[in-house]
Amino acid sequence: MATGLDAGTMFLVGSRQSDENVQYISQRNCFMTIDDGEDAEDMLTSAGAKMVKIDNKLNVLGEDAIIFSNLLSSFGAEKATLKRPMRDGVLNSQEEKNSISVLSSLIEAAIGKPRTEGEVCVFSEPGNPINSEKNNIFHSAMLSQILTKLGYSPMSLNEALAIIYAENPKMGIGGSEMPMSGISMSLGAGQVNVCMAVRGYPVISFSIVGSGDYIDKQVSILSGQQVSNVTKIKETKLDFDNIDYGNMVIAGLDIHYSDLLENILKNFSKEFSKSGNTYEFPIEIVVSGGTAKPNGFENKFKEILNKMDLPFEVKGVRMSSDLMNSVSKGCLIKALQIEKKKQS
């Protein structure tokens, strides 16, 4: 047995193989804390809220946290704020210790207890960002510790490399195609992770802080709308093939997406040139992640790509087969490979 875990800012996605199927369990990576009191516990229990009690604090988890936070806030409850254990792709060190215990509970809900002693769990970690002083040492060490405490043998895997394993892009043409070779981009809520691999080996990898959440916040500032409202419009109405420039939010989202995609491609080109490598074959690009979900995203990406002067030839662009689960799937493949080696 082996398990994969995509530890994302917005979602935690656990994956396991069963016969010819893969089971994915997705959790909203958020919580709401309120002080313990009989009234609060009774009210939340009778409403069916899923929660954990830690040191006399009640923590409502996942999707329920969003529902109850909105509900309690509308009644003026000041402390019913929605919190996130992670921010910008890594553990939110500004949150209190409580959030680490909560994250442990959320992870357990996503992957369960190990099925065998010391089962391998490969979890995703972001690359070090090129535009922030944040680093992922604490993040990876803490996730390893949480998984070890749950009884797993943890191992980290670069988030964008996981997409290479899951999607198997190819470099080259005709009969001379190299597998697991290409560029992958994971557009999450907190960060964009980019990796270029050749025959499964990463040759360039980095991340950029500021992805979906950042776009929502910027559009909220320029339009005067609440961030939650901007997020909702992005998830339900944004269609890059049909932009309504009269709508301030839609137009703002379109502009900020263009800016983000240009930024990713410019930075990749810079890193590519810095590496000094040249490839005679055209390179395939695979894009994944929740921020790439809006309708028409693939066309938008191609439109920006065509305007750029890149130091390599692009073979093609494709969206990953499952935008929300690809990272977890890549982690699972790596975990299965490690288990296989252990057994042989």
Added chain:
Amino acid sequence: MYTVKNVGTFPIIIRDLNLHISGGKIVDLDSLFKQDTIRRSVDLQKLLDKGKLFLVEKKLEKIKPKSFIPTTIIKNDNQHDSKILTELKKDLGEIKDLLKSGSHVVAQTEGNQVEYDEETRKKITNLQVKNLSDGMGKAKKNFDKMGESTEKQEKLDNLLDVLDSLEKGG
């Protein structure tokens, strides 16, 4: 006009501005929001009334971008070691031993930020993680399963074979 300081140590969230201010941090709201947006913020007003946030005179406390602050390198200076210790507020004994033993390089900026070499940083991080997880409270949950579960027919064996063959030089 609105530069505010979180006077406490815990983070504060101004919900209707969707803004998170860390403990002790100063934030210039004028550069983030339009004036009428700030004036409409009920939560900001409440936090100011309660004294959790206070307005800062810009002339008195200027906020400097971090990248413009010059960095000086100082080796094994006791004063800077104690700054690291205070900053971490963790298991002082263990970290003190760690800092005594190594030839770590400490950098300090005008903003009282301290930096240390990669190896020391990794060791300190591992100690932090150990201390934090040792102190984690015991969780009592009221559910067995949660989250959205989906099952997909996917053949992972082919991908596994490709990975294996690449590792063996195929």
